[in-house]
Amino acid sequence: MSRPLSVLIVEDEVLLAVELGFLVREAGCVEVGHALDSADAVRLAQDLKPDIALVDVHLSDGPTGVDAAREIAEQAGAIVLFMTANVKRLPDDLAGACGVIGKPYSDRAVRRALTFLARCLQDGAAPGPPPPGLALSDSFVGRWGVDQTAPAA
């Protein structure tokens, strides 16, 4: 077993962040930090170099999650996963993020998405189609060779 993946949580609702922390641990990952706003998010990403950043679009300093995500993906090299109720507001390229989970999500959907991402990161390829609730960006579908032709359950 390789080392557990480190996860940065960027979420301005503290209760959601706490619950996400549990889910991260249950998926076999480690929560390394939590940011409430975009400045903290970018700073923590650069300091902690997490493998994965879970990023909400609306942060305590406004709808700044998209820009923060782009910076985190490009400069800190983390794999960004959006978790937002505003899926329609995301840019087509998902700002360099690997995918998005729409709110309201279920704890199962998050756990499965994290497990899926961990496999993708460790193997460099997807173990299969993404789990329900997780939508991947086109560039990561290509990067991980995700099979999109799987029949819908």
Place this chain on the structure above:
Amino acid sequence: MIIVDAQAPDMPIVFANDAFLNMSGYRRDEVMGRNCRFLQGPDTDTDVIKALANAIANGEPTNVDVLNYRKDGEPFWNALQISPVRDAKGQLVYYIGSQVDVTARKAAEAALEAAAAEQALTAQQALADRTALLHEVDHRVKNNLQLITSLLVLQTRRTLDDATRAALQSMLSRVSAIATVHRRLFQSHDLERFDVATFIRDLMGDVSSGREEVEIHLDLERVDIPAAQAAPLALAVNELVDNAFKHGLTPGHPGRLSIQVRRLNGHYVIEVCDDGPGLPEGGAFDQGFGLTITNLLAQQLRATLTFEAGEPGLRAILKLPAHG
């Protein structure tokens, strides 16, 4: 009214009545012998003049609205009608031009157009505001549902008593069913209709992951119900599925759960079948909370809820009128 000589060079005016002189502000001796282009001015539309010249060149009658100018420089809208006059041999000899001052009508038309444009802009703005508001409300509802879900999960984590945990988990599953409805409603383009088959796929995609040993079969016809019925139907289906997992399918044992949606004689029929122990002796269940609310929801949907022996297992059948 004026008459111009069509055969003389540059078609001079050979007759002008008093109405024409009053309208244009010229004296008769100032207009006789002149071509009537002296009525044109800086804002006269050159396309209209070209159309007029064309008609005259072809000897055709025509009607145009043209901006003309009085002697004192005041512009006025002239509804001009010109008609060719031919002699016995068919030779073009005169043009008769009749003029009506339609400045007032033009002004009214312009005012109307401006008002219409302004109204369109206001409507567009109102629509944009409404859309923005809808997105904002959607966003807040989703975030609040997420908050409720997370609160329930957090409390479940800290609850050691099995019965309390089970109750919290049931509530979580109900809230999640409503959350799934809300996510779907706003993902679709039609906010009025709700696609039952897609909802069931979402619901099962989420539920099944906790119970990998259960084989799930979905046979779903596309069925749309009014959005107002989406939440009660989703809750009812969620209860039936939850019931099948709790009583029909023993944890850790392989089992089979099948859900079918179809149209039948003006009804939508939703069947949830498991392969568990089936109906209890005597054929009636204890009325647990789940069954109580499912019965109430069925009432609200004007649906009937029946349980049959599934051979093996239990078959729950929810039948609702297709256009209720």
